[in-house]
Amino acid sequence: MNNITPYSSPHYFIYLMLLLLPIMIGLWFGKRFRVYDFIATVIILIITFFGGNMSQGISLIFYVLYEMLLVFTYLSYRKKHNNFWIFTSYVVLAIIPLVFVKLDPLLKNQTISLFAFLGISYLTFKAVEIIMEIRDGVIKDIKPYEFVRFLLFFPTISSGPIDRFRRFQKDVMNVPSRDEYVELLHSGVNKLMQGLLYKFIIGYFFGTLLLPKIQILTLSYKGQTPLGLSWALVAYMYVYSMYLFFDFAGYSLFAVAISNFMGVKTPMNFRAPFKSHNIKDFWNRWHITLSFWFRDFIYMRLMFTVIKHKWLKNRVTIANVGYITLFLIMGFWHGETWYYIVYGIFHACAMITNDAWLRYKKKHRKQIPSNKFTEAFAIFLTFNVVCFSFMIFSGILNKLWFV
Amino acid sequence: MDDIKEKIVGILQDVTGLDNVGQDADQDLFKDGVLDSMATVEVLVTLQDDFGIQVPVSEFDRSQWSTVNKIAQRVQELE
Structure with missing residues (x-):
């Protein structure tokens, strides 16, 4: 056994x-x-x-x-x-x-x-x-x-x-009272079914059926094109991102479902992350309990100390230093390889850019249009930035360039 | 109590740079994106300085501090 x-x-x-x-x-x-x-x-x-x-x-x-x-x-x-x-x-x-x-x-x-x-x-x-x-x-x-x-x-x-x-x-x-428990069982069964669909059907399709084939194709361009780049790599990026989400979200749904059966309301880990309007929004929807842990026990505490002791004055600088520290720690936590660290730095830069854009938008509220089209564009852009970061995270570039 | 609320609205306006914050004392500041983590910490530090109260970060349960009314309530309890 x-x-x-x-x-x-x-x-x-x-x-x-x-x-x-x-x-x-x-x-x-x-x-x-x-x-x-x-x-x-x-x-x-x-x-x-x-x-x-x-x-x-x-x-x-x-x-x-x-x-x-x-x-x-x-x-x-x-x-x-x-x-x-x-x-x-x-x-x-x-x-x-x-x-x-x-x-x-x-x-x-x-x-x-x-x-x-x-x-x-x-x-x-x-x-x-x-x-x-x-x-x-x-x-x-x-x-x-x-x-x-x-x-x-x-x-x-x-x-x-x-x-x-x-x-x-x-x-x-x-x-829990009988009514509350019936409610918990109901939500637990739903999550269990959704988890089965996510992990064993959709996740399996992307991760086990598609991903290995696309990986072989992607790596076949090694040394053939500048940096081995190809359209296959782009396909790999999306397929890997889908696999990562459905596999992990499926697992998380199981964990929450089983908790519910035991009368425990374990918090959810994902909330439609690919519908995020910006990168900040994304971190409130992706691996939520981890990003909230980092927020509450690292980021906010660091900000608190820096502001209280007046180590830095400018609030933009403080926030940015916080992002870099936070995402570097997150990168190192994922593992000591160059692509996890780069993944961290990439997300820190995305957060800093996002904050700068939000400040700009606040000042020029009247000139910048806001409608269904801009909203769709924001979601599309965020989705692609996120998938690109997962491509870094996947380590495919390491295989393509160094191994 | 109204004194406290007025002061809190002032702090929120200073931190967020929005003039209309706090018009509705029951507006959910986190849900409506008025306060992000950074702004939250700034509000906390200012509350500590202005009211002389101690609020540890982990005491800061978002559901208990989400509106002007709730913040005022908590400040009064801690004062």
């Missing part, structure tokens, strides 16, 4: 549904079986992390113990003191395992890759959120089992959506 990646195969869904049944019957009758929830979580984690090679599972256990140690020593420290540098050290310590794992492709070190397990990023986001909110004083108390339950909530363990502790806690402490 091998590790089963969540939501990747019919097996996983069968195990999942069997395990969910008692939870759903319980909620139907207004009960949460806490002990059973725990057992179900353990079983799912075993299927996901201990199926074949156990190293992922062992890493997971050590990782959770390590983050627990950090969170609870910080919590007890924070009750008496509030030093900025202690706080910063804790955040750094919480991120270190992830940094190691991300550096792995660069160092090619066998021992480091032992730390890795599926979903380490997403658990790190949650742990860091908790440390930051403990510092702000909005999380005053958290019990070890609450921390573990939040961190290891299995519907979202491998790739999000990234929930927030206080929001999640509200849901698991509450048992």
Whole structure:
């Protein structure tokens, strides 16, 4: 038997549904079986992390113990003191395992890759959120089992959506009424069906059927044309973008659907991103829980510090420095390759340009037409900018130019 | 309370550069795109300075701070 990646195969869904049944019957009758929830979580984690090679599972256990140690020593420290540098050290310590794992492709070190397990990023986001909110004083108390339950909530363990502790806690402490639960089941089934369509039909069509063929065609121009550019690359750009969206949005829909079955309203990750009117709008619709995490825990905090200490005066400069920092961090988070970093810089530039355009538009409101046509053009332009960025992200240029 | 609201509308107008902000004290400032992240932080810092209150960023739940009326309410509680 091998590790089963969540939501990747019919097996996983069968195990999942069997395990969910008692939870759903319980909620139907207004009960949460806490002990059973725990057992179900353990079983799912075993299927996901201990199926074949156990190293992922062992890493997971050590990782959770390590983050627990950090969170609870910080919590007890924070009750008496509030030093900025202690706080910063804790955040750094919480991120270190992830940094190691991300550096792995660069160092090619066998021992480091032992730390890795599926979903380490997403658990790190949650742990860091908790440390930051403990510092702000909005999380005053958290019990070890609450921390573990939040961190290891299995519907979202491998790739999000990234929930927030206080929001999640509200849901698991509450048992929905019959009407509310019927509503949740209804929305869960809809999302499950939509997820199946997205991931296994449309995503499969673009990703498994089309993409490999177009990739071969694209790479056949290697060394044949200047920089290997071709119309096939343009086709690759759109096909890859479609695959990326439908595959990931489909996965996210599953995670939200299964959460709903368990009486938890995990936030949605996508909101028609290809209908965005500008790039800012796009980041409010694409991988929403990640971009909001970055917004709340990096961008806004950085802005806050810079403005409060008056490090920079000009608000345009402040915002732009913020964008560059934010998207560089996001690039590095995706992985230490040149194309992820360029992807980050590209989006920072797009945000800066977008802000400049919005300022210009504000000043010249009367001269600039605004109608159905300009709206359609805005959507078309944003869509293409986004697809171009995904082409960078896909790493196809690396294959075309360097490998 | 009206004093507070007037001051808040003043802050919002300064930050956004829009003269008609806050005419409707129940207008959703986030939904209507009046406040982006940057403007939000500027409003927060100004509120802290002008009212002498402490608002940590993570306390800043968008649903509780989305209109002039709600901001005034929260400021009064924190003052």
